[in-house]
Amino acid sequence: MATERHVIEPITTSRQLRFLEEAQLDTLREATLDILENVGVRFDSEKALVIFAEHGANVDRSSQIVKLPRDLVLKAMANVPRRFTLGARDPDLDLPLKEGVTYFTNDGCGHNVVDFETGEQRASALADVAMMARINDYLPSMSFCWTMVSAQDCGATAPLYEMDAAWKNNTKHYQSVTMMGEKLCRYGVEMATALRGSLEEVKRRPPMSLICCTIAPLVQDKDALEGAMVLAEAGIPVVIMSMPTMGTTAPATFAGALALADAEVISGTVLMQLATPGARVFHCILHAWADPRTGGYVGYPLDARTRFAPVEIAHHWGMPSLGGACGTESAEVASWQAAAEVATDPLLVSMASAEIVTGLGLRATYTLLYPEAIILDSDLYNQARYSHLDMEISPETLAVDVSAKVGAGGHFLGEKHTRKYMRDALVRSNCQELDAAGQYRDPVEVAREKVRWILENHHPEPPAPEVQKELDRILAAADKELKG
Amino acid sequence: MSEKLFEALIQAVIDGEEEEAEALVRQALEQGVDPLACINEGLMKGIEEVGDLFSNGTYFLPELIQGAGAMKAALEILEPELVGKEQREVVGTVVLGTVAGDQHEIGKTLVGTMLTANGFKVIDIGVDQKADDFVAAIEESGANIVGASALLTTTLLELKRLIDSIAEAGLAEKVKVMIGGAPVTQDFAKEIGADGYADDAIAAVAVARKMVGAAA
Numbered sequence: 254m255a256t257e258r259h260v261i262e263p264i265t266t267s268r269q270l271r272f273l274e275e276a277q278l279d280t281l282r283e284a285t286l287d288i289l290e291n292v293g294v295r296f297d298s299e300k301a302l303v304i305f306a307e308h309g310a311n312v313d314r315s316s317q318i319v320k321l322p323r324d325l326v327l328k329a330m331a332n333v334p335r336r337f338t339l340g341a342r343d344p345d346l347d348l349p350l351k352e353g354v355t356y357f358t359n360d361g362c363g364h365n366v367v368d369f370e371t372g373e374q375r376a377s378a379l380a381d382v383a384m385m386a387r388i389n390d391y392l393p394s395m396s397f398c399w400t401m402v403s404a405q406d407c408g409a410t411a412p413l414y415e416m417d418a419a420w421k422n423n424t425k426h427y428q429s430v431t432m433m434g435e436k437l438c439r440y441g442v443e444m445a446t447a448l449r450g451s452l453e454e455v456k457r458r459p460p461m462s463l464i465c466c467t468i469a470p471l472v473q474d475k476d477a478l479e480g481a482m483v484l485a486e487a488g489i490p491v492v493i494m495s496m497p498t499m500g501t502t503a504p505a506t507f508a509g510a511l512a513l514a515d516a517e518v519i520s521g522t523v524l525m526q527l528a529t530p531g532a533r534v535f536h537c538i539l540h541a542w543a544d545p546r547t548g549g550y551v552g553y554p555l556d557a558r559t560r561f562a563p564v565e566i567a568h569h570w571g572m573p574s575l576g577g578a579c580g581t582e583s584a585e586v587a588s589w590q591a592a593a594e595v596a597t598d599p600l601l602v603s604m605a606s607a608e609i610v611t612g613l614g615l616r617a618t619y620t621l622l623y624p625e626a627i628i629l630d631s632d633l634y635n636q637a638r639y640s641h642l643d644m645e646i647s648p649e650t651l652a653v654d655v656s657a658k659v660g661a662g663g664h665f666l667g668e669k670h671t672r673k674y675m676r677d678a679l680v681r682s683n684c685q686e687l688d689a690a691g692q693y694r695d696p697v698e699v700a701r702e703k704v705r706w707i708l709e710n711h712h713p714e715p716p717a718p719e720v721q722k723e724l725d726r727i728l729a730a731a732d733k734e735l736k737g
Numbered sequence: 738m739s740e741k742l743f744e745a746l747i748q749a750v751i752d753g754e755e756e757e758a759e760a761l762v763r764q765a766l767e768q769g770v771d772p773l774a775c776i777n778e779g780l781m782k783g784i785e786e787v788g789d790l791f792s793n794g795t796y797f798l799p800e801l802i803q804g805a806g807a808m809k810a811a812l813e814i815l816e817p818e819l820v821g822k823e824q825r826e827v828v829g830t831v832v833l834g835t836v837a838g839d840q841h842e843i844g845k846t847l848v849g850t851m852l853t854a855n856g857f858k859v860i861d862i863g864v865d866q867k868a869d870d871f872v873a874a875i876e877e878s879g880a881n882i883v884g885a886s887a888l889l890t891t892t893l894l895e896l897k898r899l900i901d902s903i904a905e906a907g908l909a910e911k912v913k914v915m916i917g918g919a920p921v922t923q924d925f926a927k928e929i930g931a932d933g934y935a936d937d938a939i940a941a942v943a944v945a946r947k948m949v950g951a952a953a
């Protein structure tokens with residue numbers, strides 16, 4: 254049914270970039286421990302407070318502030334696994350976390366769409382989730398699949414329908430950005446179990462994972478956390494993500510924002526470990542800046558020094574990391590700004606050794622979808638990927654004999670060696686496609702054609718009918734319970 | 738004597754010195770200075786100046802927020818003293834909050850600050866607030882405007898619920914509802930029957946002024 258056996262092409266590199274010195278990482282960690290022990294984090298969840306109290310944290314029931322003694326933190330953190338596998342629907346597309354490999358996904362979760370057919374801007378819907386899951390499935394730049402936009406036509410159970418749409422249209426690992434609350438997440442586990450056949454298999458090759466956002470400054474959301482705990486118990490990986498905004502929800506200094514955000518992530522991770530020792534948790538800090546005049550959220554100022562320091566902070570804790578890339582502020586599909594702001598992201602984040610990275614393809618700071626944007630962003634991705642590929646040096650590639658033959662002056666076009674290698678020596682990007690007259694084409698037009706081609710030709714294998722039947726049954730049960 | 742005190746109060750607001758402003762109004766009350774005069778001749782002039790400095794680009798948000806903070810702290814001491822006397826003049830009273838299930842704080846807070854700096858009395862009830870909480874705050878304060886923020890597509894419907902609850906409580910004639918937040922649009926506002934919408938804090942002030950019939 255599928256067009257061809259598709260592959261994923263993660264960025265693989267042995268080159269590493271360090272933004273911070275070991276001593277700086279230690280100092281940051283001390284600040285985190287200081288915040289956890291002396292300032293505390295507010296947990297708006299009775300369930301969480303009980304668990305913390307049982308394990309000897311300093312819990313104030315009335316303020317819901319939890320203060321975590323250093324030893325408790327360090328002991329719990331010793332249980333976080335550094336590496337594991339994110340399972341895909343198709344076993345060939347499983348993602349074993351390993352040194353030097355960075356897996357990317359699309360951005361999420363927008364709420365506006367520039368309709369592919371009409372060009373009009375409108376609210377996002379389930380059909381958009383499905384369409385983008387299919388495009389993601391085709392693209393080798395995409396190693397896994399994020400909820401790209403919200404299914405606004407599905408009400409309270411939208412996060413479950415979004416996952417169902419992803420599975421119908423995508424054979425890679427799915428990471429939900431929207432599933433929240435204990436009830437919804439129980440259905441999520443049930444769906445994962447239906448897909449895999451047993452909870453054991455879910456644990457072994459989790460087909461889904463979850464983004465769980467903290468609320469800067471220093472608050473943990475009841476629904477996000479309680480949902481995450483349900484999934485973690487089922488062996489499903491969770492990303493604890495903090496999005497501190499410098500000046501508004503965090504100190505206006507880099508170090509201050511990172512320490513605060515790290516305290517949020519670590520407090521959530523400790524809870525997961527106390528509830529389910531060995532729970533698989535990714536660390537994530539996506540810091541941003543507030544415009545000092547409007548408070549507007551700015552992800553890409555000129556001075557974004559140490560942009561990927563959070564990846565190192567994660568590794569310093571012995572945790573895998575989710576990095577953020579490509580969240581341009583530009584509302585245009587292909588403006589200079591949209592490309593320039595994020596152009597070095599894929600290169601830098603992979604050299605920082607992030608295990609997984611979001612998010613290609615949205616515009617206007619994660620809110621606006623143009624279906625063709627992900628094709629354009631994939632160019633930036635591939636530019637980074639190719640930069641890291643090895644150059645083969647051998648007698649054959651050195652071709653000294655060929656150079657000797659041509660000698661001084663003349664050209665190589667007549668050589669068999671050239672005939673063999675020239676075709677693949679030049680790889681063009683989407684921005685460099687030529688028309689019949691040899692002129693560069695409009696990259697957006699090229700991207701639109703690709704999108705159209707994928708939608709017409711790429712039809713990944715959906716779940717087996719009996720599995721889908723079970724998924725439908727679970728969705729109906731969820732609707733009945735939660736859509737009241 | 739009070740002239741000097743008013744000037745110091747103006748300066749405390751301009752400098753965003755909360756403790757200084759509190760100390761000054763306490764001193765004023767001890768000396769028997771009219772609390773309403775402290776407000777009109779001191780705090781209001783100070784916040785006007787802060788507003789001007791912000792508008793002309795000299796001040797950034799921290800200066801604005803801290804100026805409003807100093808004013809608010811001093812007002813909290815002065816207002817109880819006004820009981821039975823002439824009340825301070827406010828452009829309008831706004832109950833402001835982010836709807837149930839939504840934790841996004843900053844946009845709502847900025848709207849509140851801009852309204853405060855422009856002479857509105859703002860009762861900020863915080864994030865994740867149920868429609869009933871808004872209604873209770875309206876009843877308690879006698880507000881004539883409600884400002885509600887929603888940043889998630891899943892909490893947009895809470896805005897509709899809020900409008901319904903206000904109607905059920907028989908308050909529809911008394912308060913105007915103004916809404917905002919990234920996914921909110923003018924069309925959506927119209928669709929759910931909100932009285933106003935603004936896409937940033939400065940526009941929110943204009944909408945609120947219009948709602949209470951104040952000059953733009």
Ligand code: B12
Binds near residue numbers: 364848938941
């Ligand atoms: C910062 C942020 C957060 C922070 C908030 C921190 C805090 N303490 O406030 C954190 C990390 C906690 C967060 C959490 C979540 N977030 Co969030 N968040 C954002 C982000 C990046 C910026 C929001 C912001 O602060 N902007 C700056 C302020 C100044 O702008 P503003 O809020 O728009 O407000 C202005 C106007 O809208 C207007 N306005 C606002 N309110 C009002 C009210 C009135 C009355 C009026 C007149 C005007 C008005 O005036 C304001 C000033 O100019 C947006 C993306 C975006 N581009 O908007 C996502 C975004 C809103 N979040 C999103 C999501 C999904 C979430 C989470 C569900 C993530 C998760 N999986 O856990 C959680 C939900 C938590 C919850 N229950 O609410 C999505 C929503 C998508 C959707 N389809 O609904 C967005 C769009 C990002 C994305 N693409 O994923 N988030």
